Amino acid sequence: MLTTFLRTVALGVRSLLLHKLRSFLTMLGILFGVASVVAMLAIGEGASEEAQAKFLELGSTNVIARSRKPSADSDSSAGMAARNARGVIYGLTFKDLDVIRGTISGVERVVGVRSVLKPTAHGSRNVEARLSGTTEDFLDVARVEIDRGRFLTTSDNLRRANVTVIGEEVRRQLFPFEDPIAKHIAIGGESFEVVGTMRSRGGASEKNFEGSDEDKVCFIPLATMETRFGFIDMQRSAGSRSTEQVELHEVRVRALSLDAVPDVAQAVRDVLKRLHEKDDVEVIVPLELLRTVEEQKRIWKAVLAAIAGISLLVGGIGVMNVMLATVTERTREIGVRRALGAKKRHVISQFLVETLVLSTAGGAIGVFLGIAIPFVVEHYADMKTVVRWDAVGLAFGISALVGVVFGLYPAMRAASMDPVEALRHE
Amino acid sequence: MTVSELGDRTDNAASAGGGAPRGEERPVILEARDIRRSYRMGGNVVHALDGVSFKVRQGDYWAIMGQSGSGKSTLLNLLGCLDRPTEGAYLLGGDDVAQLDDDDLAEIRGQRLGFIFQSFNLILQLTVLENIEVPLFYQGIPAREARERAQRYAELVGLGGRTHHRPLELSGGQQQRVAIARALVNEPLVILADEATGNLDSATGREILGLLDQLHVQGRTIIMVTHDPSIANRAEWVLRLKDGKIDRIEPGGKHPEGVRVPESH
Numbered sequence: 001m002l003t004t005f006l007r008t009v010a011l012g013v014r015s016l017l018l019h020k021l022r023s024f025l026t027m028l029g030i031l032f033g034v035a036s037v038v039a040m041l042a043i044g045e046g047a048s049e050e051a052q053a054k055f056l057e058l059g060s061t062n063v064i065a066r067s068r069k070p071s072a073d074s075d076s077s078a079g080m081a082a083r084n085a086r087g088v089i090y091g092l093t094f095k096d097l098d099v100i101r102g103t104i105s106g107v108e109r110v111v112g113v114r115s116v117l118k119p120t121a122h123g124s125r126n127v128e129a130r131l132s133g134t135t136e137d138f139l140d141v142a143r144v145e146i147d148r149g150r151f152l153t154t155s156d157n158l159r160r161a162n163v164t165v166i167g168e169e170v171r172r173q174l175f176p177f178e179d180p181i182a183k184h185i186a187i188g189g190e191s192f193e194v195v196g197t198m199r200s201r202g203g204a205s206e207k208n209f210e211g212s213d214e215d216k217v218c219f220i221p222l223a224t225m226e227t228r229f230g231f232i233d234m235q236r237s238a239g240s241r242s243t244e245q246v247e248l249h250e251v252r253v254r255a256l257s258l259d260a261v262p263d264v265a266q267a268v269r270d271v272l273k274r275l276h277e278k279d280d281v282e283v284i285v286p287l288e289l290l291r292t293v294e295e296q297k298r299i300w301k302a303v304l305a306a307i308a309g310i311s312l313l314v315g316g317i318g319v320m321n322v323m324l325a326t327v328t329e330r331t332r333e334i335g336v337r338r339a340l341g342a343k344k345r346h347v348i349s350q351f352l353v354e355t356l357v358l359s360t361a362g363g364a365i366g367v368f369l370g371i372a373i374p375f376v377v378e379h380y381a382d383m384k385t386v387v388r389w390d391a392v393g394l395a396f397g398i399s400a401l402v403g404v405v406f407g408l409y410p411a412m413r414a415a416s417m418d419p420v421e422a423l424r425h426e
Numbered sequence: 427m428t429v430s431e432l433g434d435r436t437d438n439a440a441s442a443g444g445g446a447p448r449g450e451e452r453p454v455i456l457e458a459r460d461i462r463r464s465y466r467m468g469g470n471v472v473h474a475l476d477g478v479s480f481k482v483r484q485g486d487y488w489a490i491m492g493q494s495g496s497g498k499s500t501l502l503n504l505l506g507c508l509d510r511p512t513e514g515a516y517l518l519g520g521d522d523v524a525q526l527d528d529d530d531l532a533e534i535r536g537q538r539l540g541f542i543f544q545s546f547n548l549i550l551q552l553t554v555l556e557n558i559e560v561p562l563f564y565q566g567i568p569a570r571e572a573r574e575r576a577q578r579y580a581e582l583v584g585l586g587g588r589t590h591h592r593p594l595e596l597s598g599g600q601q602q603r604v605a606i607a608r609a610l611v612n613e614p615l616v617i618l619a620d621e622a623t624g625n626l627d628s629a630t631g632r633e634i635l636g637l638l639d640q641l642h643v644q645g646r647t648i649i650m651v652t653h654d655p656s657i658a659n660r661a662e663w664v665l666r667l668k669d670g671k672i673d674r675i676e677p678g679g680k681h682p683e684g685v686r687v688p689e690s691h
Binding site for chain 2 (some may be wrong): 003344
């Protein structure tokens with residue numbers, strides 16, 4: 001039984017090799033169909049994994065409100081009113097923080113963050129780092145880890161202590177050869193004691209969601225920041241000076257559970273909408289973004305399935321067309337085989353196997369190509385790709401199915417020929 | 427192995443050593459009983475064969491002759507189990523095969539018949555040896571045995587040295603020898619030859635006819651369709667068809683002495 005099948009396969013291969021170019025061209029349809037499906041799935045999977053990783057970084061139970069400088073258009077009346085002698089005033093306030101903390105249920109933590117760029121120095125070494133004022137809870141709402149020493153504490157904030165926890169990049173630049181713990185560094189002209197260092201968050205997430213370097217940061221108590229630096233940030237650009245006043249750049253709200261996230265997100269949006277007439281606050285919900293990515297992935301997959309279906313259909317039609325021509329061309333051979341004792345099923349299996357060999361060979365080369373393409377894309381286009389083996393198996397399986405479906409009709413046609421007529425065929 | 431070594435296929439032939447006592451005691455292996463074949467062409471019914479009866483005994487050498495349209499091809503198709511008679515019985519090896527279904531007919535063809543065609547009809551993508559193996563493949567003979575048998579018959583027809591050539595690398599005469607080996611490899615009851623020398627030059631044709639003569643001497647049963655009287659003259663019996671009926675059956679050039687002409691219907 002098996003040897004009969006193998007001999008039929010061998011026969012099919014030889015018949016196909018008789019017309020190498022034709023067989024190759026016929027295979028191309030299936031080949032490109034399978035290759036494009038495998039490659040596109042790998043690229044799509046990689047892109048969505050990358051996006052998911054980014055959003056997970058923000059914390060899936062978090063709701064993040066960020067200050068946003070109002071655009072010039074919406075700056076008309078409300079914007080002008082907010083402009084005083086000191087410059088533009090916008091963004092989140094401590095009042096927002098208190099209202100969110102006091103009125104929204106289902107919340108585990110509410111943490112405010114104020115971030116500005118400050119020159120940071122130790123001895124002769126210096127670096128322009130992001131200075132983030134926050135509270136001890138920040139550790140719970142962000143994916144940060146302490147490497148050595150400790151993070152900020154409640155008492156640091158109460159005492160308005162001049163202590164700082166520095167990121168890996170700051171440590172590397174200011175303390176390349178020594179232990180930074182208990183050393184003092186100058187931040188914006190003030191002296192701070194280093195009490196801890198952060199573990200690097202490098203790798204793929206080196207540039208975070210906002211595109212800033214997550215490792216080039218110094219954390220200090222929020223209260224200390226308020227006392228030492230105030231809320232006014234001066235910016236110099238193109239010779240002119242502008243100042244802006246922002247109390248908090250970010251408020252991170254952590255919901256008690258994933259289920260509570262949508263309600264918390266809605267409540268935060270409602271509160272901020274009430275408190276901010278200007279469009280100077282945006283709310284980011286990583287979970288919603290994740291859902292969006294998942295939705296996009298589903299759509300992407302549906303589109304792919306459609307493309308795959310169409311290309312394999314086209315490939316299959318090509319195969320059927322060639323097989324029908326082959327059957328006609330080999331009418332005499334069919335007649336001879338029938339005369340020599342071949343039953344209908346022998347003829348069916350001969351041509352079906354031939355189609356199968358054609359389509360699965362195309363499928364196999366297509367799979368190979370479909371794995372190679374993402375590899376090249378990853379190497380040259382710096383995109384993450386993920387080849388999923390179930391997708392590979394599916395694509396190859398479909399190519400075999402195409403062989404059966406589109407090979408059956410030509411094979412039946414070959415088998416149903418009258419042996420007498422077939423032998424007479426020129 | 428040569429032709430003469432392979433000779434002992436039937437008891438009759440063996441005991442005779444060439445000049446076989448081809449008496450009527452030899453068993454009938456093929457019998458047509460009033461077979462008819464009609465076709466519907468448009469509104470008309472055409473009777474291609476209109477009541478044909480004859481018996482072929484083991485070891486016989488028959489030639490079927492007739493003008494085109496006389497029913498020669500139709501008769502050959504029926505004898506070859508490629509077609510079924512509209513009426514009548516066709517006994518091949520004792521079984522009435524006239525009403526068998528398609529699969530059973532295929533099996534009968536594979537086991538009891540050997541075909542030699544005018545245009546050789548070899549399968550071009552297969553080698554000589556593989557062409558000879560084709561009937562065995564469909565009978566499910568194991569590959570190794572099939573290979574050995576094919577090799578033996580390739581040698582028998584004088585192509586032992588060319589078993590791995592493709593048909594198109596051979597001359598016409600060699601191709602027909604391959605076809606003959608293929609017709610013999612399943613050890614059929616009857617060999618059916620359809621204008622076996624029609625596509626060959628006369629010298630090569632004579633070689634092929636000589637080969638068939640040898641096979642006959644060895645006791646094989648041959649039925650040959652031809653329009654060439656000199657070829658027909660090599661047979662023991664000549665069946666002349668006319669308008670779908672047997673015109674007459676007459677002794678051929680090899681007709682053994684003292685055996686009367688079988689009854690014609």
